[in-house]
Amino acid sequence: MGLPIAEQQSEVYEDPLDLIDEIEALKAEKDVKILAHFYVDGDIQDIADYTGDSLKLARDAVSIESSTIVFCGVHFMGESAKILSPEKTVLIPDLLAGCSLAESCQAPELKARQDELRAQGRDIVTVAYINTSAAVKSLCDWIVTSGNAREIIERIPKDQEILFVPDQHLGRYLMEVTGREMILWPGSCMVHEIFSLQDLLRAKKNNPGSAVISHPECPQNILEVSDFIGGTEKMRQYVKSVEQPTTFLVATESAMIHPLQKIAPQHTYLPVPGIMESTGETCACNRCPHMERNTLKKVRDCIKNGTPQIEWLSYFDQAKGVLERSLLKPS
Numbered sequence: 325m326g327l328p329i330a331e332q333q334s335e336v337y338e339d340p341l342d343l344i345d346e347i348e349a350l351k352a353e354k355d356v357k358i359l360a361h362f363y364v365d366g367d368i369q370d371i372a373d374y375t376g377d378s379l380k381l382a383r384d385a386v387s388i389e390s391s392t393i394v395f396c397g398v399h400f401m402g403e404s405a406k407i408l409s410p411e412k413t414v415l416i417p418d419l420l421a422g423c424s425l426a427e428s429c430q431a432p433e434l435k436a437r438q439d440e441l442r443a444q445g446r447d448i449v450t451v452a453y454i455n456t457s458a459a460v461k462s463l464c465d466w467i468v469t470s471g472n473a474r475e476i477i478e479r480i481p482k483d484q485e486i487l488f489v490p491d492q493h494l495g496r497y498l499m500e501v502t503g504r505e506m507i508l509w510p511g512s513c514m515v516h517e518i519f520s521l522q523d524l525l526r527a528k529k530n531n532p533g534s535a536v537i538s539h540p541e542c543p544q545n546i547l548e549v550s551d552f553i554g555g556t557e558k559m560r561q562y563v564k565s566v567e568q569p570t571t572f573l574v575a576t577e578s579a580m581i582h583p584l585q586k587i588a589p590q591h592t593y594l595p596v597p598g599i600m601e602s603t604g605e606t607c608a609c610n611r612c613p614h615m616e617r618n619t620l621k622k623v624r625d626c627i628k629n630g631t632p633q634i635e636w637l638s639y640f641d642q643a644k645g646v647l648e649r650s651l652l653k654p655s
C-alpha cells in the first residue's frame with residue numbers, strides 16, 4: 325500500500341520543517357484553515373487548526389470563519405465540508421484520495437436496490453454511513469457517523485425497515501447495540517477488513533494485561549475479542565479515562581496512534597497486525613492508502629495554487645438537506 329512507485333520516485337525531497345514554515349505563512353496570507361482527520365500522518369495533524377473524526381470535522385467546517393478550508397482526509401470528507409459550507413472554498417491535497425468503503429456503494433446500484441425493495445411494498449428508510457459519495461447521500465434519508473449512528477437509528481419508527489449502507493460490519497454492530505434488524509449493504513473498508521484474529525490473539529498473549537480497542541468497521545471476529553469498541557473520538561476519550569498505564573492493541577488505521585499518544589501519553593499503543601491480501605502474510609498494512617496520499621508538500625501546493633478544489637454539483641442540494649438534518653440539528 326502507500327503511494328504508487330512512480331509517484332514516490334517523482335517526489336523531490338523537501339525539508340519538512342521548511343514546508344511547515346511555508347504552510348504557516350500561506351495560511352495567514354490566504355485566510356486558510358486546515359482540517360485533518362485522525363487517520364492522516366501525524367505531521368499533518370500537528371499543523372492542522374482542527375483535528376477530529378468525520379462528525380466533528382463536518383461541524384468544524386461550518387463553524388470556522390475563514391474563506392478557505394483545506395481538508396486533509398479523503399474525497400467524501402471534502403465533499404461533505406463543501407455541501408455544509410457552500411460559500412467556502414474547499415481544497416483537498418489530492419483528488420485521488422478516495423475510500424474503498426465509499427466506492428463499494430454506487431448511486432445507480434443503491435437506487436436499483438431501493439426501487440426493488442419498494443416494488444415489494446416495503447416501507448424503507450435508507451441510512452448511510454458518512455463514508456459515501458454525495459451522489460449516494462442525495463438518495464438517503466439519514467447520514468450517520470460512528471459517533472451518532474446509534475442515536476439516529478433509535479429515532480427511526482419501528483414500523484419502518486432500515487436499509488443501511490455501505491458498511492456491513494458497522495451495520496451488524498449497530499444491529500447488536502440497538503436491537504434493530506436492518507438490511508445491510510455488503511460493503512467494507514479495506515483497512516479494517518485485513519486484521520488477523522490469530523495475530524491479534526498472539527499479540528494479546530505476548531502482552532499480558534493488554535486491552536484491545538477496535539473501530540466498529542472491523543469484522544465481527546475482531547469486535548468479539550475487543551475490550552472497547554468505538555469510533556475514533558470515542559477511542560480517544562476512552563484511553564484518556566483509563567488512569568492505569570496500559571498496553572492498548574489498536575485495531576484501526578495506525579495513524580490513530582498519534583492522537584491517542586497525545587491525549588493519553590501514559591499508555592503504550594501497538595497496532596494490530598493485518599494479513600496481506602496478495603500473499604496471505606502478516607504485515608503492518610493497516611495504513612489507509614487514500615489517507616496516505618495527504619502529504620505536507622501537497623498541502624503546501626494546494627494552498628499556494630488554490631487547487632484541487634471541490635466543485636458544487638447539482639445533486640449537492642439534495643445531499644445538503646440530509647446532511648444538515650443528520651449532523652447539525654441537535655437531537
Ligand code: SF4
Binds near residue numbers: 515
Ligand atoms: S480507512 Fe477505510 S473507510 Fe477510512 S478512508 Fe480509508 S478506505 Fe475509507
